[in-house]
Amino acid sequence: AQSVAQPEDQVNVAEGxxxxxKCTYSVSGNPYLFWYVQYPNRGLQFLLKYITGDNLVxxxxxxxxxxxxxxxxxxxxxPSALVSDSALYFCAVRDRDGGSQGNxxxxxxxxxxxxx
Amino acid sequence: DSGVTQTPKHLITATGQRVTxxxxxxxxDLSVYWxxxxxxxxxxxxxxxxxxxxxxxxxxxxxxSAQQFPDLHSELxxSSLELGDSALYFCASSAPKTxxxxxxxxxxTRLTVV
Numbered sequence: 201a202q203s204v205a206q207p208e209d210q211v212n213v214a215e216g217x218x219x220x221x222k223c224t225y226s227v228s229g230n231p232y233l234f235w236y237v238q239y240p241n242r243g244l245q246f247l248l249k250y251i252t253g254d255n256l257v258x259x260x261x262x263x264x265x266x267x268x269x270x271x272x273x274x275x276x277x278x279p280s281a282l283v284s285d286s287a288l289y290f291c292a293v294r295d296r297d298g299g300s301q302g303n304x305x306x307x308x309x310x311x312x313x314x315x316x
Numbered sequence: 317d318s319g320v321t322q323t324p325k326h327l328i329t330a331t332g333q334r335v336t337x338x339x340x341x342x343x344x345d346l347s348v349y350w351x352x353x354x355x356x357x358x359x360x361x362x363x364x365x366x367x368x369x370x371x372x373x374x375x376x377x378x379x380x381s382a383q384q385f386p387d388l389h390s391e392l393x394x395s396s397l398e399l400g401d402s403a404l405y406f407c408a409s410s411a412p413k414t415x416x417x418x419x420x421x422x423x424x425t426r427l428t429v430v
Contacts, residue, residue, distance in 0.1 A: 243421035303349055303372050308358035
């Protein structure tokens with residue numbers, strides 16, 4: 201069965217510093233990987249996805265993620281953090297058993313806190 | 317506005333009661349997914365419907381049921397409610413061709429069982 205792990209419950213970063221939110225996955229076959237962000241009292245918003253192709257994926261709000269097949273990782277990164285980036289971040293993998301409409305399996309989430 | 321509409325936004329009810337949560341997917345989307353978000357369990361997949369038919373089932377309790385209607389809106393029914401059912405319930409939808417390539421989430425229904 202597909203699964204994702206986010207090893208850090210919380211990441212603290214100073215504004216202007218680079219940030220990394222970690223995600224590792226376990227899938228059979230080629231993974232479809234996603235990052236979502238959740239702001240307080242809001243639904244999840246799509247940030248970026250890896251389906252195939254270039255290992256470095258660029259997404260919304262200046263975020264990017266690096267797919268590393270050998271390490272089964274899909275870490276989220278941003279070169280310079282903003283206070284407004286503070287939110288809950290979820291990594292997800294698509295359940296390939298569901299075919300093209302397969303549901304997403306989410307990690308437990310990582311709370312990112314960016315201090316001024 | 318994501319285009320996925322969930323009602324009500326907040327719901328407070330007593331143990332043992334039954335509630336219905338409603339979701340209208342984004343225009344053109346055929347798939348609807350229900351998720352439960354709680355502090356201790358994270359984001360748990362409950363159930364998926366595609367064009368009116370149940371497509372996949374996750375960690376959904378027998379006390380919970382769902383359906384998708386011909387107009388594609390979906391309802392999640394929660395019965396014999398317990399304190400532990402208090403959570404945020406999210407609905408998401410996806411387009412026929414992009415499917416699992418990405419969802420659009422609603423803003424959720426916060427259920428409090430007292």
